[in-house]
Amino acid sequence: MCGIVGIVGHAPVNQLIYDALTVLQHRGQDAAGIVTVDDQAFRLRKANGLVKDVFEIKHMHRLQGNTGLGHVRYPTAGSASSSEAQPFYVNSPFGISLAHNGNLTNYHELIESMAVMRRHINTSSDSELMLNVLAHELQKFDTLTLSPSQIFTAVTKLNEQVRGAYASVALIIGIGMVAFRDPFGIRPLVLGRKVTAAGTEYMVASESVALDASGFETMRDVAPGEAVFIDFDGNLFTEQCAHKPQHVPCIFEYVYFARPDSTIDGISVYGSRVNMGRKLGAKLKREWEDNDIDVVIPIPETSCDIALQIANELDLPYRQGFVKNRYIGRTFIMPGQIERKKSVRRKLNAINVEFKGKNVLLVDDSIVRGTTSEQIIEMARDAGAKKVYFASAAPEIRFPNVYGIDMPSPNELIAHGRDVEEIRRQIGADGLIFQDIDDLEAAVREGNPSIAHFETSVFSGRYVTADVDQNYLDKLNESRNDNAKTAKAGEQSSNLEIHNVCHP
Numbered sequence: 001m002c003g004i005v006g007i008v009g010h011a012p013v014n015q016l017i018y019d020a021l022t023v024l025q026h027r028g029q030d031a032a033g034i035v036t037v038d039d040q041a042f043r044l045r046k047a048n049g050l051v052k053d054v055f056e057i058k059h060m061h062r063l064q065g066n067t068g069l070g071h072v073r074y075p076t077a078g079s080a081s082s083s084e085a086q087p088f089y090v091n092s093p094f095g096i097s098l099a100h101n102g103n104l105t106n107y108h109e110l111i112e113s114m115a116v117m118r119r120h121i122n123t124s125s126d127s128e129l130m131l132n133v134l135a136h137e138l139q140k141f142d143t144l145t146l147s148p149s150q151i152f153t154a155v156t157k158l159n160e161q162v163r164g165a166y167a168s169v170a171l172i173i174g175i176g177m178v179a180f181r182d183p184f185g186i187r188p189l190v191l192g193r194k195v196t197a198a199g200t201e202y203m204v205a206s207e208s209v210a211l212d213a214s215g216f217e218t219m220r221d222v223a224p225g226e227a228v229f230i231d232f233d234g235n236l237f238t239e240q241c242a243h244k245p246q247h248v249p250c251i252f253e254y255v256y257f258a259r260p261d262s263t264i265d266g267i268s269v270y271g272s273r274v275n276m277g278r279k280l281g282a283k284l285k286r287e288w289e290d291n292d293i294d295v296v297i298p299i300p301e302t303s304c305d306i307a308l309q310i311a312n313e314l315d316l317p318y319r320q321g322f323v324k325n326r327y328i329g330r331t332f333i334m335p336g337q338i339e340r341k342k343s344v345r346r347k348l349n350a351i352n353v354e355f356k357g358k359n360v361l362l363v364d365d366s367i368v369r370g371t372t373s374e375q376i377i378e379m380a381r382d383a384g385a386k387k388v389y390f391a392s393a394a395p396e397i398r399f400p401n402v403y404g405i406d407m408p409s410p411n412e413l414i415a416h417g418r419d420v421e422e423i424r425r426q427i428g429a430d431g432l433i434f435q436d437i438d439d440l441e442a443a444v445r446e447g448n449p450s451i452a453h454f455e456t457s458v459f460s461g462r463y464v465t466a467d468v469d470q471n472y473l474d475k476l477n478e479s480r481n482d483n484a485k486t487a488k489a490g491e492q493s494s495n496l497e498i499h500n501v502c503h504p
């Protein structure tokens with residue numbers, strides 16, 4: 001679930017993009033990159049690591065220009081090599097650089113068509129592939145400049161070829177910045193502006209918090225299938241570029257990915273989490289009528305708003321029984337299971353007094369691999385809890401995700417092939433309760449009743465792009481399960497890191 005940002009401004013954008021990336025860091029911790037346009041040249045810095053480590057003062061000095069893009073990466077395709085960090089670049093036509101959040105589901109079909117088009121893809125990244133599809137479509141206009149309508153035609157053609165989830169932003173040298181969202185609007189993309197003495201500046205980003213941090217006012221979400229083009233004079237053009245757009249945003253943004261202070265598709269992420277707590281609290285009251293819970297404790301950080309609301313519903317005390325180490329990032333988006341497992345105890349520590357002799361209800365937003373829940377229940381018992389109950393604000397996650405969340409392998413999901421009782425035993429809880437899917441959808445929809453459907457494939461196994469069959473899922477599992485990724489990591493040093501050769 002990467003984070004993207006793009007700005008067309010009237011003053012240097014390097015610091016604004018850096019600031020935006022720091023508030024999008026929760027969407028990707030593996031790599032970061034910024035590209036700016038300085039006169040007629042791209043300036044690029046990208047590498048593996050957190051934003052604060054990737055960009056040193058010397059890099060920031062080099063990132064000159066009033067227009068730029070930024071990306072934080074959480075790999076869902078290809079490898080985690082620095083050569084697959086984003087933004088990507090092609091030199092023809094004009095010179096284009098692109099940043100992408102999402103995941104393409106017809107990579108293999110597209111890569112074959114690239115060979116026919118005599119386009120070379122140097123990495124195994126689906127985002128580099130998407131950039132080349134865009135470049136190929138723009139190349140078809142045999143002109144020295146591009147009009148907004150030509151750009152929209154190219155995006156329309158791209159939408160006809162590319163399947164999966166994508167919120168993308170691209171800079172075209174001498175022309176402007178184009179941002180577009182897939183026809184289902186699976187991944188988020190928001191548009192904002194800042195009125196300055198020199199003229200209006202525009203910004204697109206994965207989440208509204210990035211606009212807030214850079215001093216931009218939110219205008220609206222980019223619609224599913226829509227493209228937004230801003231030329232270098234600051235003129236904004238928009239057009240619907242999909243034949244049958246449908247709004248089916250990813251529900252997991254609200255459950256886990258997005259920051260609570262963001263508003264996505266008109267829905268406050270915080271508000272949706274409070275609603276999740278309300279619904280799950282009501283279910284707990286209904287189904288565990290005579291419970292003996294003494295205290296509700298969240299598993300920081302994402303579940304805190306949910307747990308507080310559950311405590312209110314149950315009229316029980318809410319206590320922060322775990323302290324989060326602020327220097328450890330999100331464990332779920334870490335690349336391998338060994339690291340994820342080790343990081344739970346590094347990240348969270350129990351305050352014994354909140355557990356000693358009590359029956360505690362631990363609340364998390366979701367149970368995916370069970371890495372967190374298994375260890376945290378053990379920690380609660382070690383801290384002296386009498387009984388440990390567990391509540392998940394998301395239903396059982398039983399199916400892989402193919403739209404930008406790295407859950408490629410059903411066997412790695414703790415709820416795959418297990419009922420609630422089996423999961424309870426596996427994580428070692430005294431009681432376990434999951435949110436119902438209808439309640440989860442209703443909790444999120446309350447913020448924007450016009451959204452009829454959400455992308456909920458991890459719970460249902462139904463994939464909205466209709467191109468995902470068992471054969472696809474089997475291949476995905478084979479190529480991206482934890483063992484396959486570990487094997488791939490060993491090969492990474494052989495990748496050509498073309499982008500950094502001139503500018504170490």
Ligand SMILES: O=P(O)(O)OC[C@H]1O[C@H](OP(=O)(O)OP(=O)(O)O)[C@H](O)[C@@H]1O
Pocket residue numbers: 256299300301302303329330331332333364365366367368369370371372373
């Ligand atoms: O069942 P699992 O595979 O462990 O995945 C689920 C856990 O991972 C996430 O936390 P994470 O540490 O990534 O981030 P957070 O601090 O935002 O809660 C999520 O909030 C759950 O706690």
Ligand SMILES: NC(=O)CC[C@H](N)C(=O)O
Pocket residue numbers: 001002003073074075076077078084100101102103104125126127404405
């Ligand atoms: N999480 C994402 O959005 C990933 C983007 C892209 N598929 C990559 O792996 O780089």
Ligand SMILES: [Mg+2]
Pocket residue numbers: 299300301302303364365372
């Ligand atoms: Mg968590």
